[in-house]
Amino acid sequence: MTGRDGFIPCRTAALLLLALFALAGSQARPAAAAPLIADLSDHLIAITTGFAGTDVLMFGATDGPGDIIVTVRGPLTDVSVRRKERVAGIWVNRDSLTFGLVPSFYAVASSRPIEELLTPEMLQRQQVGENNLALIRPDARPTKIEEFRQALLKVKEEQGLYSPTLGKVSFLGNQLFRTELRFPSNVPIGSYLVEVMLIREGKLVSAQTTPLVISKTGVDAEIYQFAHTQSLVYGVAATLAALLCGWVAYLVFRKI
Amino acid sequence: MQIYLPIAEMSLDIFLLLALGTGVGFLSGMFGVGGGFLLTPLLILIGVPPAVAVATQANQVVASSVSGVLGHWRRDNVDFKMGFVLLIGGFVGSTVGVLLFGLLRRLGQIDLVIGLLYVVLLGFIGVLMLIESLGSILRRRHRAVAPRKLHQHIWLHGLPFKMRFRKSRLYISAILPVAVGFFVGIMSALMGVGGAFILVPAMIYILGMPTMVVVGTSLFQIIFVAANVTLLQSVQNQTVDVVLALVLTVGGVIGAQIGSRVVAKLPADQIRVLLAALVLVVGVVLAWELVATPKNIYSIALVGESR
Numbered sequence: 057m058t059g060r061d062g063f064i065p066c067r068t069a070a071l072l073l074l075a076l077f078a079l080a081g082s083q084a085r086p087a088a089a090a091p092l093i094a095d096l097s098d099h100l101i102a103i104t105t106g107f108a109g110t111d112v113l114m115f116g117a118t119d120g121p122g123d124i125i126v127t128v129r130g131p132l133t134d135v136s137v138r139r140k141e142r143v144a145g146i147w148v149n150r151d152s153l154t155f156g157l158v159p160s161f162y163a164v165a166s167s168r169p170i171e172e173l174l175t176p177e178m179l180q181r182q183q184v185g186e187n188n189l190a191l192i193r194p195d196a197r198p199t200k201i202e203e204f205r206q207a208l209l210k211v212k213e214e215q216g217l218y219s220p221t222l223g224k225v226s227f228l229g230n231q232l233f234r235t236e237l238r239f240p241s242n243v244p245i246g247s248y249l250v251e252v253m254l255i256r257e258g259k260l261v262s263a264q265t266t267p268l269v270i271s272k273t274g275v276d277a278e279i280y281q282f283a284h285t286q287s288l289v290y291g292v293a294a295t296l297a298a299l300l301c302g303w304v305a306y307l308v309f310r311k312i
Numbered sequence: 313m314q315i316y317l318p319i320a321e322m323s324l325d326i327f328l329l330l331a332l333g334t335g336v337g338f339l340s341g342m343f344g345v346g347g348g349f350l351l352t353p354l355l356i357l358i359g360v361p362p363a364v365a366v367a368t369q370a371n372q373v374v375a376s377s378v379s380g381v382l383g384h385w386r387r388d389n390v391d392f393k394m395g396f397v398l399l400i401g402g403f404v405g406s407t408v409g410v411l412l413f414g415l416l417r418r419l420g421q422i423d424l425v426i427g428l429l430y431v432v433l434l435g436f437i438g439v440l441m442l443i444e445s446l447g448s449i450l451r452r453r454h455r456a457v458a459p460r461k462l463h464q465h466i467w468l469h470g471l472p473f474k475m476r477f478r479k480s481r482l483y484i485s486a487i488l489p490v491a492v493g494f495f496v497g498i499m500s501a502l503m504g505v506g507g508a509f510i511l512v513p514a515m516i517y518i519l520g521m522p523t524m525v526v527v528g529t530s531l532f533q534i535i536f537v538a539a540n541v542t543l544l545q546s547v548q549n550q551t552v553d554v555v556l557a558l559v560l561t562v563g564g565v566i567g568a569q570i571g572s573r574v575v576a577k578l579p580a581d582q583i584r585v586l587l588a589a590l591v592l593v594v595g596v597v598l599a600w601e602l603v604a605t606p607k608n609i610y611s612i613a614l615v616g617e618s619r
Contacts, residue, residue, distance in 0.1 A: 106313075106315070106323075108314045108323055131617065133618055134616050134617070135612050136612065136614075137612050138420050138610065138612070138613065139609055139610050140609040140610075140611070141609075145603055146424075146602045147605070147606055147609070149421060149424065156618045158618070192618070207608075210608070210610070211608065211612045212612070241316075241322065241323045242323075245321075276318040279555065280318045283318075283319055283546065283550050283552070284550050288543070288547050290552070291545070293554075294371050294546060294552050294557065295539045295542050298371050298374035298378070298539075298542070298561065299374060299378055299539075301375040301562075302374065302376065302378025302561075302565075303378055303379070305378075305561075305565035306382040309379070309565070309569045310383075
């Protein structure tokens, strides 16, 4: 979504104004001052038959100048990484390691390169950047763990579920900010956490976490549910449907 | 136009899938095989997870075999008794195959086993068919018409439990078709194919059935084996995608009808040479994929939710 930074649709502008008012309102009571307020244009992404990926707008306001980092984390999973080796001329899966707490989806957006904003220790503590994810590591030699961890990140990038580049958070003036979060068509379903951090002079001033749910809806969700909860009935139905299709095809083409 | 496949959990172009189904259906109509051995690798190639491709293919095979077998039944080319005996082995074999499939998937070796099975079987059958069909073309050229026996008797036919199969004009041990059915059942569960491309040669060369009744009978028993695979894959692995199966079926039946009309205009042994060549090409491509250095030697697999 580059090249659109200067353009803010009416709805967005209204939302931003609302955020600003909310912020102004909270500033009126100094005891409860909120330095950061942010929200998503959608809290539910529905995956339907025509789903080809989607953008969600994150917008908000700060109580003054500063930098913003946004991280998006999908449901945490255990993932096996396998390495192929050549055995008698054929490539075979040999070695494997299993990592825990791997986000099924991960993306970062920020207003400036993250290394300029926080120290490496802080980035690690806040899990900002795919190299700073706190994965549960298996028991193995450190060099092997590192090799497999890098491979995991690379495969995730190839699948489009991790992003090697930073998304762009753009400021309007020095208080209002917005960013487009991109979700590809193969985005895993589940509960996501979108975390917004306000950074000033290398310090984390404020943070806010917003939930985002990605789920299948409509016929597809029902088919998926059906297949996983009543798999025997599903199998029978699939078989009967195929028998019917074959019979109809025979009848149709016998006439021609 | 993209269509979302609920079990594969991805979107694919519906016209690409229809074209794929039609193309493979055309070939299957021409050669009298299910076409699964072509469609499964192609689906994997366009990004469908192998486990989903294999299981869904079995569902599509049910539909295409039904429409095929009805046509053969009308022409009285189905040996039901032989079909049922083959089925006994087929049911046991496909059940064993689905259990094996689940085990290999947990071990992370399913893709390798599928690949190896394809290469070995396609190579073996392709070469056999090529030799046989080229031989028959040469014989036709020389017009040397050798007196033909009904079929060759081998020692296997003499095993106990002999049965009479009237339509096939055979009196052989029932162990033989049961064993053939069992073997093809395992293959069809592991490879997501109806197994016609293994079953048809086995029926002709091992059982000695007349070619006329082979295709109808093999289709008849494949319906049940593929239905069994669909059921078991649904229950055990939840990998049957009905949306994908439906789109492929629509393309497949149309293609098959066109194919069977085209084939009526070509001589039988030349068709077999073409099929042999096709089988060999697919085998070589798959063999290359096993041997060639992969783009990424690492792969990942979801084990479960983290707690």
